[in-house]
Amino acid sequence: MKENRERILKIRDLNISFKTTGGKVHAVRGVNLDLYKGETIAIVGESGSGKSVTTKAVMGLLANNGSIDSGSIEYHWNDEYTGEPKTVDICQLSEKELQSEIRGRKIAMVFQDPMTSLNPTMTIGKQIMEPMMYHYKKSKQEAYAKALELLELVGITDAKKRMKNYPHQLSGGMRQRIVIAIALSCDPYVLICDEPTTALDVTIQAKILELIQDIQKKKELSVIYITHDLGVVAKVADYVNVMYAGKIVETGTIDEIFYDPRHPYTWGLLSSMPDLDTDDDELYTIPGTPPNLAHEVKGDAFAPRNEFALNIDLREDPPMFKVPDSDSHQVASWLMHPNAPKVDMPEALRKRLDKMKQKGEPNHDGSTTHLGS
Numbered sequence: 184m185k186e187n188r189e190r191i192l193k194i195r196d197l198n199i200s201f202k203t204t205g206g207k208v209h210a211v212r213g214v215n216l217d218l219y220k221g222e223t224i225a226i227v228g229e230s231g232s233g234k235s236v237t238t239k240a241v242m243g244l245l246a247n248n249g250s251i252d253s254g255s256i257e258y259h260w261n262d263e264y265t266g267e268p269k270t271v272d273i274c275q276l277s278e279k280e281l282q283s284e285i286r287g288r289k290i291a292m293v294f295q296d297p298m299t300s301l302n303p304t305m306t307i308g309k310q311i312m313e314p315m316m317y318h319y320k321k322s323k324q325e326a327y328a329k330a331l332e333l334l335e336l337v338g339i340t341d342a343k344k345r346m347k348n349y350p351h352q353l354s355g356g357m358r359q360r361i362v363i364a365i366a367l368s369c370d371p372y373v374l375i376c377d378e379p380t381t382a383l384d385v386t387i388q389a390k391i392l393e394l395i396q397d398i399q400k401k402k403e404l405s406v407i408y409i410t411h412d413l414g415v416v417a418k419v420a421d422y423v424n425v426m427y428a429g430k431i432v433e434t435g436t437i438d439e440i441f442y443d444p445r446h447p448y449t450w451g452l453l454s455s456m457p458d459l460d461t462d463d464d465e466l467y468t469i470p471g472t473p474p475n476l477a478h479e480v481k482g483d484a485f486a487p488r489n490e491f492a493l494n495i496d497l498r499e500d501p502p503m504f505k506v507p508d509s510d511s512h513q514v515a516s517w518l519m520h521p522n523a524p525k526v527d528m529p530e531a532l533r534k535r536l537d538k539m540k541q542k543g544e545p546n547h548d549g550s551t552t553h554l555g556s
């Protein structure tokens with residue numbers, strides 16, 4: 184772990200619900216999360232686990248039927264002029280403050296499908312320039328010059344010509360580069376990438392991830408990835424947060440989550456991750472389905488799907504247990520209680536993870552060195 188890490192986001196006990204015709208959906212249940220300057224965290228979990236809702240709350244972008252019932256999302260920064268440390272709770276800001284202070288300017292988001300974030304009727308140039316003119320009151324000339332710079336940064340050649348193009352004239356990979364350029368146009372400190380490569384083919388996916396990593400290094404950005412894809416996580420993340428039914432059930436460094444996972448849900452996710460040696464037919468799927476969050480969850484929400492569930496799981500929600508000898512690894516499972524029976528991860532997964540370790544995966548910095556070295 185790096186010394187003198189500078190915390191930029193601190194989420195504590197965040198609870199979010201949505202009013203629906205089927206009742207109140209408790210989508211995010213007591214989430215704690217930290218993000219430090221220049222670092223990358225990933226939030227992983229099955230569909231509906233609350234990944235997007237959590238990060239949308241960070242942007243102050245919850246749907247109209249949603250509300251933050253309790254908790255805080257502190258954003259920390261140093262004042263541009265005085266250098267003084269400042270803190271704001273994003274949950275307490277008005278829409279106007281969110282628009283002028285946070286969204287785009289301090290925290291920007293890249294969504295899965297570039298076509299949904301680009302305006303099909305507006306040229307690329309205009310779409311990159313507008314936020315700068317709005318947020319920073321840049322003149323047209325300044326915004327134009329910066330837009331060219333940004334297009335270069337995201338690896339788009341012939342930038343002047345591209346500025347005049349409309350989104351449909353570009354390939355999927357190029358469009359995602361444009362979306363990244365727009366996200367970076369107001370020099371945010373945090374970039375949230377929601378499944379940024381899912382809609383792209385595999386070779387383009389790798390290029391976009393590399394691009395985000397390059398830019399991150401150049402600009403000391405902090406990045407949050409939301410993804411189903413543990414392969415993406417392995418390539419990019421420093422820290423991983425595993426989410427299930429609105430809760431973070433395991434958190435740790437990438438090595439801890441990939442080589443020493445403790446939560447049976449994390450075991451399931453890792454077992455169901457495709458790799459080059461696995462025939463798709465052999466892939467494991469976690470049995471059952473996540474709970475309906477419109478109903479109150481009693482005990483551990485994962486218990487009905489957990490072959491290792493204990494009696495207490497049916498009655499009480501487990502707290503976060505610290506894994507001994509680690510400052511970063513925590514697990515919400517009663518199996519971590521000192522009096523719990525000792526349960527090891529499934530043998531097939533152990534073998535799989537050992538094989539990955541031998542191969543030097545996860546290879547999140549793009550190098551060929553083994554982790555932990």
Ligand SMILES: Nc1ncnc2c1ncn2[C@@H]1O[C@H](COP(=O)(O)OP(=O)(O)OP(=O)(O)O)[C@@H](O)[C@H]1O
Pocket residue numbers: 201202203208210228229230231232233234235236237246248249411476
């Ligand atoms: N506007 C809404 N109204 C009602 N329920 C909602 C709304 N938005 C999200 N939810 C519910 O909140 C829960 C968490 O959704 P969320 O989109 O955060 O999941 P996710 O982990 O990001 O899934 P995915 O990977 O599919 O995007 C789900 O049960 C979802 O149905």
